[in-house]
Amino acid sequence: MTANGATGDRPGRSGRRPGQSGAREAILAAARARFAEAGFDKTSIRAVAADAGVDPALVHHYFGTKQQLFGAVVQLPVDPExxxxxxxxxxxxxxxxxxxxAVLSVWDSPAGDGVVAMVRSIIAGGDTSLARSFILEVVLERxxxxxxxxxxxxxxxxxLVGxxxxxxxxxxxxxxxEPMASAPAEELISAIAPTLQRYLFGEI
Amino acid sequence: MTANGATGDRPGRSGRRPGQSGAREAILAAARARFAEAGFDKTSIRAVAADAGVDPALVHHYFGTKQQLFGAVVQLPVDPExxxxxxxxxxxxxxxxxxxxAVLSVWDSPAGDGVVAMVRSIIAGGDTSLARSFILEVVLERxxxxxxxxxxxxxxxxxLVGxxxxxxxxxxxxxxxEPMASAPAEELISAIAPTLQRYLFGEI
Known part of the structure; x- marks a missing residue:
């Protein structure tokens, strides 16, 4: 797992008007709960801000878009954008x-190790609701x-593409x-791209 | 996980000439170590029997073929045969x-829950060598x-099929x-069978 979001944690501190690093943690905790409960679509920045006791502008300031906030919650090692x-x-x-x-270029990069670690921990943890929401409502929806x-x-x-x-x-x-684990990316692209193209546009 | 192989365990008992249930456990332990170390192909019933201190005939008596022994080691909830x-x-x-x-008929049956549990535990456990050996040397090899x-x-x-x-x-x-999680099997078969057929025989 990556360490973003784990900085500035002060266990003894809480309250409706937390300091700078406390606010960041409070926003992440509120977002994690909302996303897990309601999914990506039905979670609003405004609701997360209210739960965390901060102004919505502060959520945008720290995390950017709702999608980037989601990326921080699931500790994505790369920006899906x-x-x-x-x-x-x-x-x-x-x-x-x-x-x-596009996907192979991320997985085969150094950041790919983080993706693998994330997938393992999601499956091991048993709660796949955040992963499902991310795959369905962010990636596949686009x-x-x-x-x-x-x-x-x-x-x-x-x-089917997913x-x-x-x-x-x-x-x-x-x-x-093997040989998929060590095959050149181009070999996999030429084998699998027609499958994806048929799933997207062909007779299924 | 299923419970096969976990019966008759007597923690305090060991030795080169174990009793009936002890022998079964000793064979399973020896097979688990050999399969994990050497994979399916390079593991022989004879070597497993020697490690367990029993006659090879006893291994066949308890577990059948080498493939069935492997199924018992990885606690397969169904007979892959x-x-x-x-x-x-x-x-x-x-x-x-x-x-x-064939695969969907197993996964969608009551035994499918055991398959899911097995896959989860393999991924969570981190050691994928037995799963890799099973997929590569038993299933895909056929x-x-x-x-x-x-x-x-x-x-x-x-x-690619795998x-x-x-x-x-x-x-x-x-x-x-969704909708793959709850789609009728026939809908998935008609969508995915042409993919598998192309991977097996088409231009890749």
Whole structure:
């Protein structure tokens, strides 16, 4: 696990008007509780601020957007916005390839170790509600908005994409199934991108 | 976790000629150590029997084949042979569909809870060597033998199949990504079987 959010902890201190580092901790604790209880969509910065006894502007000051606050709560080792903006910008006929290329570039980077540690701890902990909320409401929702049509909301399609990406992470980084664990990224991209493209746009 | 292998444990008892229940435990302990150290392929019933101080015939008597002994060591809640024999019998043009159909029928059965518990505990425990050995050398190897050609040993192909099946297990049973978590099995089979078939026989 990464250490962000663990700095400035003062166990003996509490109250409605906490100091600077106490406020940061109070916001994180309130956000963790709200996100776990209500999920990403139904949690507002305003409600988190009220629970923490601070002004909403202070939440934005410390953590930025609601998505970045969520990233701090689940202790994401990387800013998901970097990957998601690549997905937003991709042409639709290369959306599958863009997704696997962007995701592999994070997992195969030094920051990938943090992702693996996070996934392990989520699964081991037993409470997968935050992970589910993050995958469904932040990551897959961004992809879904790009493919939804009046006839098909795209929910099953993006869930299928998510399942193949989770399986790739497990095979490459956690269980270590050869030759996927050590294959060059380009080999996996050419094998898996057509799967994702079919899940997103093909006959399913 | 299931309780097989945990019966008849007598902590105070040991020795080169253990009694009936002690022998069973000694065989399991020896097999666990050998499989973890050397993997499935390089472990022999003879070596396990020697380590446990019993006759190889007694190992077969208690546990059956080496694969069944392995199943007892990793506390598999189901006999993998039931699924694997379906894979052996499938026509090649329906191999992908057969795999996902057989696997889903186990996961969606009452025994599936045991599979989920096993996967969780393997990931949480950190030591994935037994899981890797089981997936690679028992399950995927049986599929690989059906698709290997002189030009392509099929290792990457079956690993890709494994990654999609692990991802399906995670999405449906562990993280709970809707609508995959509650979709009818037939809907998932029709969406995913073509992926597996392409991984096994198509352009990758």
């Amino acid at each position: 970097l990957t998601l903006s690549a997905v937003d910008a991709a042409p639709l006929d290369r959306l599958g390839e863009t997704i696997i290329r 992809v879904r908005q790009r493919i939804a049509t009046p006839e098909d909301d795209g929910r099953l399609r993006v869930a 399942s193949q990406m989770i399986g790739l992470l497990m095979a490459r980084k956690i269980v270590g199934i | 039931l699924t694997l024999s379906a894979v052996d019998a499938a026509p090649l043009d329906r191999l992908g569909e057969t795999i996902i159909r 599929v690989r033998q059906r698709i290997a050609t002189p030009e392509d040993d099929g290792r990457l192909r079956v690993a 990654s999609q099946m692990i991802g399906l297990l995670m999405a449906r049973k562990i993280v709970g990504i």
